[in-house]
Amino acid sequence: MADDAPISIPEAALRDLYAHARAEFPNECCGYLYGDGPTLEVRRCKNRQDQLHALDPEAHPRTAANAYNIGGRELLDLVRSFEGERPVTVIYHSHPRVGAYFSAEDERAAIAAGYPVDYLVIDAQEDEIREAVLFRRREGEAPEGEGAYVRVASFAGAKV
Numbered sequence: 001m002a003d004d005a006p007i008s009i010p011e012a013a014l015r016d017l018y019a020h021a022r023a024e025f026p027n028e029c030c031g032y033l034y035g036d037g038p039t040l041e042v043r044r045c046k047n048r049q050d051q052l053h054a055l056d057p058e059a060h061p062r063t064a065a066n067a068y069n070i071g072g073r074e075l076l077d078l079v080r081s082f083e084g085e086r087p088v089t090v091i092y093h094s095h096p097r098v099g100a101y102f103s104a105e106d107e108r109a110a111i112a113a114g115y116p117v118d119y120l121v122i123d124a125q126e127d128e129i130r131e132a133v134l135f136r137r138r139e140g141e142a143p144e145g146e147g148a149y150v151r152v153a154s155f156a157g158a159k160v
């Protein structure tokens with residue numbers, strides 16, 4: 001992915017992503033995208049963060065209000081996609097109320113996972129989706145440090 005231009009997200013898919021962010025608000029939504037442009041497909045996932053938090057609040061201090069976790073079959077399909085003909089291109093999640101930045105926690109998780117994908121963060125506010133921003137792993141110096149992911153594209157929001 002890293003050498004490619006940022007993916008294009010058709011209007012209908014963006015609306016689907018924004019509707020998902022709205023449905024989960026004030027919690028984070030999560031999921032992933034296959035393909036690009038006209039072939040793009042949205043796979044909504046269940047945010048399992050609350051389950052993790054309930055099982056072990058010390059290991060998982062965050063709840064679905066400020067974290068996301070993809071698990072089970074959805075995680076399996078994600079991982080297996082990289083060996084198939086239709087790999088996942090983007091993992092997305094929403095940030096309720098706090099803006100579309102790539103947090104230190106987002107970076108840690110992305111670096112630990114090491115998936116060859118970009119990350120889309122959806123800025124979900126009380127009365128609108130403000131925007132969505134695509135982040136990509138930076139090449140070159142200090143790729144493990146803060147700022148390892150940089151914004152490569154943004155998408156206009158909508159009243160949803």
Ligand SMILES: [Zn+2]
Nearest residue numbers: 093095103106
């Ligand atoms: Zn995040």
